[in-house]
Amino acid sequence: MDVEIIAIGSEVLEGHTVNTNAAFLSRELTLMGYEVKRHSVYPDQTEAIEQGFRDALSRAPLVISTGGLGPTIDDLTRGAARNIFDQEIPLTNSIGAASGSFIHAPHQAMNLLTGVPREMEEMFRNEAKPQIARYFPLKHPRLCRVSSLCLLKEVEVDPFLRELQSKFPENEIGIYPSQGSLLIEFSGLHASPLDEMVAALQSRFSTYFFTSPSHKIAEALHKELIARSKTVALAESCTGGAIAARLTALAGASRYFLGSLVVYSNPFKEHFLQVSRTTLEREGAVSRKTVEAMIKGVFHETSADFAIAVSGIAGPDGGTAQKPVGTICIGIGERGRFIDIGTVQAPTDRASAIEWTVQTSLGALWRRLVHHKQTFS
Amino acid sequence: MDVEIIAIGSEVLEGHTVNTNAAFLSRELTLMGYEVKRHSVYPDQTEAIEQGFRDALSRAPLVISTGGLGPTIDDLTRGAARNIFDQEIPLTNSIGAASGSFIHAPHQAMNLLTGVPREMEEMFRNEAKPQIARYFPLKHPRLCRVSSLCLLKEVEVDPFLRELQSKFPENEIGIYPSQGSLLIEFSGLHASPLDEMVAALQSRFSTYFFTSPSHKIAEALHKELIARSKTVALAESCTGGAIAARLTALAGASRYFLGSLVVYSNPFKEHFLQVSRTTLEREGAVSRKTVEAMIKGVFHETSADFAIAVSGIAGPDGGTAQKPVGTICIGIGERGRFIDIGTVQAPTDRASAIEWTVQTSLGALWRRLVHHKQTFS
Numbered sequence: 001m002d003v004e005i006i007a008i009g010s011e012v013l014e015g016h017t018v019n020t021n022a023a024f025l026s027r028e029l030t031l032m033g034y035e036v037k038r039h040s041v042y043p044d045q046t047e048a049i050e051q052g053f054r055d056a057l058s059r060a061p062l063v064i065s066t067g068g069l070g071p072t073i074d075d076l077t078r079g080a081a082r083n084i085f086d087q088e089i090p091l092t093n094s095i096g097a098a099s100g101s102f103i104h105a106p107h108q109a110m111n112l113l114t115g116v117p118r119e120m121e122e123m124f125r126n127e128a129k130p131q132i133a134r135y136f137p138l139k140h141p142r143l144c145r146v147s148s149l150c151l152l153k154e155v156e157v158d159p160f161l162r163e164l165q166s167k168f169p170e171n172e173i174g175i176y177p178s179q180g181s182l183l184i185e186f187s188g189l190h191a192s193p194l195d196e197m198v199a200a201l202q203s204r205f206s207t208y209f210f211t212s213p214s215h216k217i218a219e220a221l222h223k224e225l226i227a228r229s230k231t232v233a234l235a236e237s238c239t240g241g242a243i244a245a246r247l248t249a250l251a252g253a254s255r256y257f258l259g260s261l262v263v264y265s266n267p268f269k270e271h272f273l274q275v276s277r278t279t280l281e282r283e284g285a286v287s288r289k290t291v292e293a294m295i296k297g298v299f300h301e302t303s304a305d306f307a308i309a310v311s312g313i314a315g316p317d318g319g320t321a322q323k324p325v326g327t328i329c330i331g332i333g334e335r336g337r338f339i340d341i342g343t344v345q346a347p348t349d350r351a352s353a354i355e356w357t358v359q360t361s362l363g364a365l366w367r368r369l370v371h372h373k374q375t376f377s
Numbered sequence: 378m379d380v381e382i383i384a385i386g387s388e389v390l391e392g393h394t395v396n397t398n399a400a401f402l403s404r405e406l407t408l409m410g411y412e413v414k415r416h417s418v419y420p421d422q423t424e425a426i427e428q429g430f431r432d433a434l435s436r437a438p439l440v441i442s443t444g445g446l447g448p449t450i451d452d453l454t455r456g457a458a459r460n461i462f463d464q465e466i467p468l469t470n471s472i473g474a475a476s477g478s479f480i481h482a483p484h485q486a487m488n489l490l491t492g493v494p495r496e497m498e499e500m501f502r503n504e505a506k507p508q509i510a511r512y513f514p515l516k517h518p519r520l521c522r523v524s525s526l527c528l529l530k531e532v533e534v535d536p537f538l539r540e541l542q543s544k545f546p547e548n549e550i551g552i553y554p555s556q557g558s559l560l561i562e563f564s565g566l567h568a569s570p571l572d573e574m575v576a577a578l579q580s581r582f583s584t585y586f587f588t589s590p591s592h593k594i595a596e597a598l599h600k601e602l603i604a605r606s607k608t609v610a611l612a613e614s615c616t617g618g619a620i621a622a623r624l625t626a627l628a629g630a631s632r633y634f635l636g637s638l639v640v641y642s643n644p645f646k647e648h649f650l651q652v653s654r655t656t657l658e659r660e661g662a663v664s665r666k667t668v669e670a671m672i673k674g675v676f677h678e679t680s681a682d683f684a685i686a687v688s689g690i691a692g693p694d695g696g697t698a699q700k701p702v703g704t705i706c707i708g709i710g711e712r713g714r715f716i717d718i719g720t721v722q723a724p725t726d727r728a729s730a731i732e733w734t735v736q737t738s739l740g741a742l743w744r745r746l747v748h749h750k751q752t753f754s
Contacts, residue, residue, distance in 0.1 A: 013413045015404030016553045016560070020395050022418070027392030036390045037425075041399070041416035048414075118726065176393045183393070234639075240625025241618030244639045248617025251693055251727055259645035261638065262611075262621045268636035271678065272649065301648065316628055349495060350628055 001136055002060040003034045006052055007041045008068035008077055009115055021066040021113075021120055028124060032133065033141030034062070044068060050080035053110065057084065061108050062136060064128070067115030069098040081110050091127040095119045102131050109135055142187050145194045147201055149182045149208045150217045150363030151375060157182060160204055168193050179352060180359035183215050207371040208363075217359060218246045221366045225256035225306075230369065233304035234260035235273055235294035237285060238312035238328060242358050258304050263294070273297025286311050286323055288331075288341050295333040295341075306369065307333040308361045312346065314353045324348075328357050330376060332364045340368065342376020378513055379437040380411045384418045385426055385445035385454055386492055398443040398490075398497055405501065409510065410518030411439070421445060427457035430487065434461065438485050439513060441505070444492030446475040458487050468504040472496045479508050486512055519564050522571045524578055526559045526585045527594045527740030528752060534559060537581055545570050556729060557736035560592050584748040585740075594736060595623045598743040602633035602683075607746065610681035611637035612650055612671035614662060615689035615705060619735050635681050640671070650674025663688050663700055665708075665718050672710040672718075683746065684710040685738045689723065691730045701725075705734050707753060709741045717745065719753020 005025050011017045022039045029036055037060060042052045049068065056063040068077035081103050082088065091100035091111075096119040101112040111128045113120045149157060154177050161173050161184070171188035186197045202209045212219040225232060234243055244260035247253050261272050266285060269275040275293040283289040294309035312328030319325035326348040331341040344360065346353040364375040382402050388394045399416045406413055414437060419429045426445065433440040445454035458480050459465065468477035468488075473496040478489040488505045490497045526534060531554050538550050538561070548565030563574045579586045589596040602609060611620055621637035624630050638649045643662060646652040652670040660666040671686035689705030696702035703725040708718040721737065723730040741752040 007416075011553065012400070013403055013416065014407045014551075015400045015402070015413075016551075018395060018397050018400040019416070023389070023392045023395040025392070026390055030391045036392075037420065039384075039390065039396070039416070039418035043414065174391075174393075176388065233645075236618070239622070240630070240634075241613070241621030241637050241639060242625075244618030244641075245616070245622045245731075248619075248641060248691075249728065249731065251691075253617070254641060257617075258642040259639045259649075260618050260641075261649070262618060262636045264621075264625060264631060264637075265635040267680065268610075272636075272638070303644065314625075314628075351626065354622075354626065 001034050001062065001138060002037045003029050003062045003064065004038045004040070004056040004060045005036060006056060006063060006065040007039070007115070008044065008049055008065060009041070010043045012041050012067070013043055020117055021115065024117070024121055025064055025066070025124065028129065031144050032129070033138045033143070034136070044076065046076055046080060049077060050083060053080055053084060057108055057110070062111075062132065063109075064111040064113065066113045066120055069100065069112060069114050077112060081112055085110065089131070091123055091131075093119055093123050094126065095122055100128065102128065104135060140189050142189060143191055143194055145186045145198050146211070146215060147184050147198055148210050148212070148215050148217070149184065149205050150210060150366060151180065151360060152182055152205065152208050153177070154182060157184070157205070160201075164197055164200060168197055171197065173197075179347075179355045180363065181217055207367050207373050210366065217362045217366055219250060221362050221369070222247065222250045222253065222256075224366065224370055226252065228369065230305040231256050231258055231303065232306045232308070232365070233258045233298050233302045235298050235307065235309040236260055236262045237264060237269070237294075237310060238314045239310050239354055239357050239361075240264055242354050243308060243310070243361055246358055246362065258302055261298065269294065272301070274300065284323070286313055286327060286329055288329055288343065291329040291331040291341055292339055295331045295339050299333065299335055305335050306365060307331075308365055309333070310357055310361055312353070312357060314350045315348055316350060326353050328353070330357065330361050330364065332361070332368050332375065334368060338374070338377075340364065340374040340377050344376070378411050378439065378515060379414045380406050380439045380441065381415045381417070381433040381437045382413060383429055383433060383440060383442040384416070384492070385421065385442060386418070387420045389418050389444070390420055397494055398492065401494070401498055402441055402443070402501065405506065408521050409506070410515045410520070411513075421453065423453050423457060426454060427460060430457055430461060434485055434487070439487075439509065441488040441490065443490045443497055446477065446489060446491050454489060458489055462487065466508070468500055468508075470496055470500050471503065472499055477505065479505065481512060517566050519566060520568055520571055522563045522575045523588070523592060524561050524575055525587050525589070525592050525594070525597075526561065526582050527587060527743060528557065528737060529559055529582065529585050530554070531559060534561070534582070537578075541574055541577060545574055548574065550574075556724075556732045557740065558594055584744050584750045587743065594739045594743055596627060598739050598746070599624065599627045599630065599633075601743065601747055603629065605746065607682040608633050608635050608680065609683045609685070609742070610635045610675050610679045612675050612684065612686040613637055613639045614641060614646070614671075614687060615691045616687050616731055616734050616738075617641055619731050620685060620687070620738055623735055623739065635679055638675065646671065649678070651677065661700070663690055663704060663706055665706055665720065668706040668708040668718055669716055672708045672716050676710065676712055682712050683742060684708075685742055686710070687734055687738055689730070689734060691727045692725055693727060703730050705730070707734065707738050707741065709738070709745050709752065711745060715751070715754075717741065717751035717754050721753070
């Protein structure tokens with residue numbers, strides 16, 4: 001069944017706000033088995049909104065709008081929708097002030113949701129989603145299975161997925177790469193072939209395979225560290241605190257995360273982690289020896305069970321012929337055991353290099369923790 | 378003049394990709410003086426794309442599309458556009474593989490741009506933007522002046538903006554709050570009243586007023602630290618490395634940023650910054666005394682000219698009656714001078730609390746560095 005998503009707000013059309021609401025709703029609706037056919041954004045103008053609603057309803061039985069429900073222009077969006085429909089069921093907004101509506105006629109409905117992302121998400125999950133499922137039950141809903149693979153590139157997985165596709169021609173396979181992780185989505189009408197596909201993927205890439213509600217390796221690692229009662233400390237140079245920030249974004253990180261030495265400058269590396277000046281001068285800050293010394297420093301100075309150390313050239317400056325921009329040394333240590341160290345090539349723009357290093361180091365620590373595998377050596 | 382922006386890609390409609398391209402293009406086009414009237418997203422289907430292009434061109438003289446230019450479905454998007462137009466000028470893509478097009482007829486044009494954000498932005502700025510400006514010169518382009526205020530809330534600025542509006546009724550004023558900063562936009566047809574408005578804003582809120590290309594306080598601080606040859610080190614508890622990550626996201630941070638002690642656990646606070654156990658036990662980790670000790674620890678252990686220390690309860694757990702979730706202690710220190718410390722109330726969801734603390738502490742350091750002002754005491 002087709003769905004259209006509409007956002008209302010001049011701030012979106014002027015580029016002040018990114019329309020993340022449409023992505024959230026699309027993901028939720030796709031996983032529910034509906035097909036999102038169009039996103040549209042309209043300005044805060046009654047005629048434009050009402051025409052947009054009418055056009056969307058002429059194509060799709062369900063239209064979901066976000067925004068335009070604040071106290072000031074409340075009547076504008078609701079008024080436009082009320083001109084079209086008779087019945088209205090108010091949705092509760094458990095966080096903010098603007099309440100939403102579920103408005104419907106036989107075989108057609110509109111959800112009006114608030115534009116504030118966190119409130120909209122809560123409103124959708126708690127109220128709108130069950131109403132939609134009741135009002136538009138799918139006879140043959142498309143089922144989805146989402147898994148993730150850390151540390152692998154699309155080309156490393158593609159041949160296996162092609163084989164899998166030929167074994168399960170009725171089902172669709174989607175692959176979505178994002179800086180060092182892959183999200184693999186299997187969809188189809190029946191549960192059991194989808195479960196077989198997931199099992200085959202897991203069996204083929206067992207030590208890279210993970211599932212987590214957010215599909216993020218940080219969350220998978222976070223859960224495993226808590227479950228195994230292990231602690232972690234970090235020594236970060238080129239990531240500048242980004243690995244620590246990723247872990248501490250998750251509530252409960254204090255159960256395993258002791259801290260991070262963000263040793264961006266060489267004096268910090270020497271003073272806080274006892275990296276020797278000789279090593280820094282002879283081998284350079286971006287070297288296996290420096291990263292090894294950083295890991296040893298973490299174990300010497302803290303009680304952590306596991307350690308990550310990274311040092312690299314995030315660019316755009318600082319590259320050389322031997323160590324071009326994107327050269328990253330990563331070390332993964334477990335107290336009293338070997339240090340897994342490697343020099344890897346990240347993307348060469350600064351933001352991607354940092355993000356890639358965050359994900360790669362978290363993936364390597366997850367593999368070490370859960371599967372006792374080395375990734376770099 | 379009206380513009381519509383179209384994105385092509387099932388990955389957007391399935392919620393795998395957030396349509397940040399539309400926000401970028403909207404911002405650029407608005408600042409050029411054009412009016413963006415609609416965003417639409419269509420699936421990778423020839424008929425849907427061609428119909429979407431025709432509909433958009435029936436309403437707006439300029440339509441810009443992103444995505445659908447990869448080698449596989451290249452002919453699909455271009456083919457749809459070529460069915461409508463005669464002439465085509467290829468745009469260069471200096472980074473990636475997919476090149477864009479500027480297709481036009483008298484008084485109408487389409488820009489087809491790649492979907493990869495970084496490549497699209499470069500392609501737009503270098504090629505599409507000058508072509509659009511040449512092809513659609515505006516007789517009376519709307520001019521924009523964008524300024525920012527750190528550390529202020531909308532209610533603190535609103536009365537002044539209302540006064541300003543009554544003095545300059547011909548011009549529009551927009552205010553866009555984002556976690557502890559405000560972006561103020563003045564727009565109108567003539568430069569001189571706009572410049573007067575900016576000057577009035579700056580004069581009224583002089584020690585909070587900043588401008589930077591990204592409108593971000595981190596960038597303003599980054600430039601000032603480099604210009605003044607001052608160094609900074611951090612001691613982060615509740616932000617978990619996020620302040621350091623924000624500064625080091627900018628190329629050249631190594632010119633002033635020495636590092637951050639992410640002392641998430643109490644043993645880290647004691648060991649790396651000599652916060653006394655007595656202070657931690659009597660006053661708690663989230664206290665003025667602890668933050669003061671963290672600042673002193675930074676100055677004792679490093680050569681930094683300036684220091685930021687933060688400790689707080691980001692939630693959702695850990696709050697008490699005396700120190701509810703969102704209670705944050707921030708300290709700003711300058712070597713050999715007073716420490717500016719305060720306890721402030723951040724938003725109570727974890728992500729917003731962290732983001733708010735990052736921006737507030739960077740804003741307070743910027744005020745201290747540039748205006749020698751204390752923010753918290």
